[in-house]
Amino acid sequence: xxxxxxxxxxxxxxxxxxxxxxxxxxxxxxxxxxxxxxxxxxxxxxxxxxxxxxxxxxxxxxxxxxxxxxxxxxxxxxxxxxxxxxxxxxxxxxxxxxxxxxxxxxxxxxxxxxxxxxxxxxxxxxxxxxxxxxxxxxxxxxxxxxxxxxxxxxxxxxxxxxxxxxxxxxxxxxxxxxxxxxxxxxxxxxxxxxxxxxxxxxxxxxxxxxxxxxxxxxxxxxxxxxxxxxxxxxxxxxxxxxxxxxxxxxxxxxxxxxxxxxxxxxxxxxxxxxxxxxxxxxxxxxxxxxxxxxxxxxxxxxxxxxxxxxxxxxxxxxxxxxxxxxxxxxxxxxxxxxxxxxxxxxxxxxxxxxxxxxxxxxxxxxxxxxxxxxxxxxxxxxxxxxxxxxxxxxxxxxxxxxx
Numbered sequence: 438x439x440x441x442x443x444x445x446x447x448x449x450x451x452x453x454x455x456x457x458x459x460x461x462x463x464x465x466x467x468x469x470x471x472x473x474x475x476x477x478x479x480x481x482x483x484x485x486x487x488x489x490x491x492x493x494x495x496x497x498x499x500x501x502x503x504x505x506x507x508x509x510x511x512x513x514x515x516x517x518x519x520x521x522x523x524x525x526x527x528x529x530x531x532x533x534x535x536x537x538x539x540x541x542x543x544x545x546x547x548x549x550x551x552x553x554x555x556x557x558x559x560x561x562x563x564x565x566x567x568x569x570x571x572x573x574x575x576x577x578x579x580x581x582x583x584x585x586x587x588x589x590x591x592x593x594x595x596x597x598x599x600x601x602x603x604x605x606x607x608x609x610x611x612x613x614x615x616x617x618x619x620x621x622x623x624x625x626x627x628x629x630x631x632x633x634x635x636x637x638x639x640x641x642x643x644x645x646x647x648x649x650x651x652x653x654x655x656x657x658x659x660x661x662x663x664x665x666x667x668x669x670x671x672x673x674x675x676x677x678x679x680x681x682x683x684x685x686x687x688x689x690x691x692x693x694x695x696x697x698x699x700x701x702x703x704x705x706x707x708x709x710x711x712x713x714x715x716x717x718x719x720x721x722x723x724x725x726x727x728x729x730x731x732x733x734x735x736x737x738x739x740x741x742x743x744x745x746x747x748x749x750x751x752x753x754x755x756x757x758x759x760x761x762x763x764x765x766x767x768x769x770x771x772x773x774x775x776x777x778x779x780x781x782x783x784x785x786x787x788x789x790x791x792x793x794x795x796x797x798x799x800x801x802x803x804x805x806x807x808x809x810x811x812x813x814x815x816x817x818x819x820x821x822x823x824x825x826x827x828x829x830x831x832x833x834x835x836x837x838x839x840x
Contacts, residue, residue, distance in 0.1 A: 466500065467488070477508075498524075505528050514548045530561055530563075544587070546607075547563070550594070554595075558602060568606065598620075599622045600621075603626040606629050606633070608636075609636065633657030633658075660682060665695060685716070716744075716745075724763040746784075762788070765788075773803065779805065781815055792820065793820060
């Protein structure tokens with residue numbers, strides 16, 4: 438009897454401790470109560486800002502609700518330091534403005550800063566109306582090109598979840614994480630045309646402890662991209678295509694570009710330019726890419742299924758005799774299978790001055806059926822470790838001298 442009372446007391450304490458969080462999750466702040474109108478015409482930036490401010494300052498937190506409707510929204514930044522967990526539940530569509538002052542030379546549409554214990558969900562969508570801005574993207578030709586806004590930015594955000602939302606036609610990156618940690622992104626859909634410029638699905642920078650799970654991403658650029666300072670990332674269950682694949686990099690523009698401890702598995706690539714890729718600039722500053730795993734990867738009609746490119750040069754105006762100084766090491770490619778539309782299905786093009794170290798190829802089965810002949814695997818300046826099935830026969834890194 439005494440032990441039963443102890444168990445009952447523990448359960449009551451747990452309920453009392455949990456009750457404020459449960460109540461906070463059920464406290465909704467409907468934007469239509471703050472002047473919001475879901476008619477696709479009225480700008481809702483004030484309504485969103487006012488509802489957020491009240492929810493953020495509410496003891497125990499709250500959820501900003503967008504009920505079904507189409508909510509036109511100017512660019513805005515929402516800050517944290519909230520008094521409890523906070524969320525945004527999008528059941529309708531948030532619609533970006535198309536005027537040039539909201540589309541060009543601005544780096545954000547919706548930004549959250551310094552927010553902790555944060556959730557974005559609801560089954561609704563963000564429509565960035567990208568076609569209004571894409572014609573202004575001339576960065577491949579113009580080094581002084583103007584910024585274009587990404588749809589959703591999380592800067593200095595911690596302990597957050599983004600799930601069950603759709604992002605359509607962002608003007609730039611769809612979702613960007615900067616200096617954030619402990620973030621889970623799951624069950625999302627991202628889409629933009631294959632020819633839309635710089636519409637990366639999810640871009641990670643200076644962020645740690647990130648999970649991306651069960652996402653369908655179709656874009657005109659990388660489905661997921663990594664920039665410097667991103668570590669401890671797990672990606673699983675992503676379907677990518679069209680797009681440029683999942684890319685670590687490009688790295689080497691600044692001193693100390695580092696990405697490490699990344700696990701990418703159970704992903705599918707459909708008609709993408711690349712499958713799994715690591716890319717660094719040449720010339721470059723010193724940096725490190727290490728402890729990267731690509732495992733259980735299926736490719737279907739992909740141009741470059743497996744690629745390390747340390748001569749990355751999208752402008753094609755680069756000196757082939759200058760080399761990257763980013764050290765790539767401890768990278769494992771395991772159980773990768775499917776079809777390629779180019780003959781060179783594995784291409785490890787590492788730096789002549791900073792060769793790749795400890796690159797593993799394990800159970801590779803990639804085929805090509807073009808006129809040039811069977812699939813090939815090529816390496817240069819790479820220390821390659823081989824195990825399991827190798828179709829095509831694996832390169833060894835001795836195709837060109839490691840020196």
